[in-house]
Amino acid sequence: MAEHIEMKKTTPQEFVLALLGGLFAPLIAIILIIVYVMGIQGGHSQAQTPADEQAVLERIRPIGVALAIDPKAPRVERTGEQVYNEVCAACHASGALGAPKYKDAAAWGKRIAQGYDTLLTHAIKGFRKMPARGGDPELTDLEVARAMVYMTNAAGAKFEAVLKREPQPSAEVLARGQAVYAQTCARCHDTGLTGAQRLSDVQAWQALIQQGKEYLYKAAIEGTLGGPPRGGDDRLGDAEVKAAVDYMVEEAKQAIAAATPVKQAGAR
Ligand code: HEC
Ligand code: HEC
Known part of the structure; x- marks a missing residue:
């Protein structure tokens, strides 16, 4: 009877298998977790499809243009x-x-x-x-x-480089732009995060306004060096991004107007 309840003796092979299992099971679990996390990140990564890669290339293009003049490179409007x-x-x-x-x-x-x-x-x-x-x-x-x-x-003029006289945005457009700005753009353009031009940065906006609205619209929609396309929110339509730009330009113009007498008084 005693033999029946006696535990089976472990063979050396079983011992080795158990040891390996004990050692490797956590390792395999860790590897699976890493693969899983990388899978999630891969899904979020910007450069997954050729179209996205193209978009990234477009965004970093100015660096390449500055480093080497490639005759096949797309034309960049000069300042x-x-x-x-x-x-x-x-x-x-x-x-x-x-x-x-x-x-x-x-x-x-x-x-x-x-x-x-x-x-x-x-x-x-x-x-x-x-x-x-x-x-x-x-x-x-x-x-x-x-x-x-x-x-x-x-030589003393105060022109803006625009091709067509831009109509003054309506109050309605500005209100819409303000809402988009607050929701999407302010986190960088209020703070200067990642080098974004703050709306209160008079010098930066004077230069930007001179580039004309068409340029600013395009930059905001397509993104620039450091500035994500559509402020990083793909759900925004062109009209909303443009309204946000209209609002930003209006705000910047007010900041410029407010700063001008101060600047003259401060000039030594
Ligand atoms: C080959 C010489 C030459 C080049 C290069 C040149 N200009 Fe001129 N520009 C002139 C001359 C000469 C006048 C004066 C014309 C006159 O009033 O008789 C002038 C006048 C002007 C005027 C005043 C026109 C007016 O109505 O009084 C503007 C604006 C102007 N140029 C812009 C430019 C711009 C922008 C560039 C560069 C893209 C440029 N010019 C390149 C020779 C040149
Ligand atoms: C994640 C931060 C970030 C957000 C969000 C963001 N921007 Fe920007 N934006 C930048 C940076 C950085 C630059 C400066 C890029 C440069 O120096 O070329 C910039 C530049 C710009 C410019 C000027 C283009 C130029 O040549 O510099 C415009 C116009 C603009 N953004 C509009 C917008 C609008 C409209 C939104 C919201 C819909 C927005 N941005 C949201 C970071 C941001």
């Missing part, structure tokens, strides 16, 4: 200062052919008085000895406008 230096300075720095010189307020005064639209038309189509687009047909209208504004503002 007014860049276009001025590369094209317009050839005449407007020296006054060649009788061109009004950069920063020469006297030479520019009467011309500026013609108004933005006339100046822009002359810069794009040419005017007497001033060649169309400064002689560079590759320049886009916006690039010419920016260069023109860069020059005229240095």
Whole structure:
């Protein structure tokens, strides 16, 4: 009878299996957990599909362009200062052919008085000895406008580089923009998180406003270096993002207006 209740003796093979099981079971569990967590993160990762990868490439494009000039790279609109230096300075720095010189307020005064639209038309189509687009047909209208504004503002004008006169956004659009801003954009543009231009940053917004609304809309919708597309919220439609930009520009303009007398008083 006693033999029946006696436990079976463990063979050496069973002992080794039990030992391995004891050692490896936790390890396998840990590996499974890691694989699981990586699976979740993979699902959230930005660069999973080719389309997403393309979007990431688009976003980091300016870095590549700055490092190497790739003839196949998509065209990036240059700033007014860049276009001025590369094209317009050839005449407007020296006054060649009788061109009004950069920063020469006297030479520019009467011309500026013609108004933005006339100046822009002359810069794009040419005017007497001033060649169309400064002689560079590759320049886009916006690039010419920016260069023109860069020059005229240095001589006392207060223009914005816009192609079409932008209608003042309605109160309704601004209210919608304010709501979108508060919900999505404020966390970076109120705080300056990751280098976002704070609405109170007068200098940054003066420069941004000069780029024109079309540029700002595009930057906000498609994203920029550090600025996520649609503020990181894919559910936002173009109209909502644009309304938020309208609101931001209005707020920034008020900050600029409020800061201007202070800046003059503070100038030593
Ligand atoms: C080849 C020389 C040359 C280049 C390059 C040049 N300009 Fe001019 N620009 C002139 C001359 C000359 C005038 C004066 C024309 C006149 O009033 O007879 C002028 C005048 C202007 C005016 C004033 C027009 C007016 O109505 O009084 C603007 C605006 C202007 N240029 C913009 C530009 C911009 C922007 C660029 C660069 C994209 C540029 N120019 C490049 C020669 C040049
Ligand atoms: C996660 C932070 C973050 C959020 C959220 C965010 N932005 Fe930005 N945004 C940035 C940063 C950073 C920049 C500066 C990028 C640069 O220097 O090019 C920027 C720049 C911009 C610019 C200027 C473009 C330029 O050339 O710099 C606009 C316009 C803009 N954001 C609009 C918006 C709008 C509209 C929203 C909300 C729908 C929003 N942003 C939400 C981080 C953010």
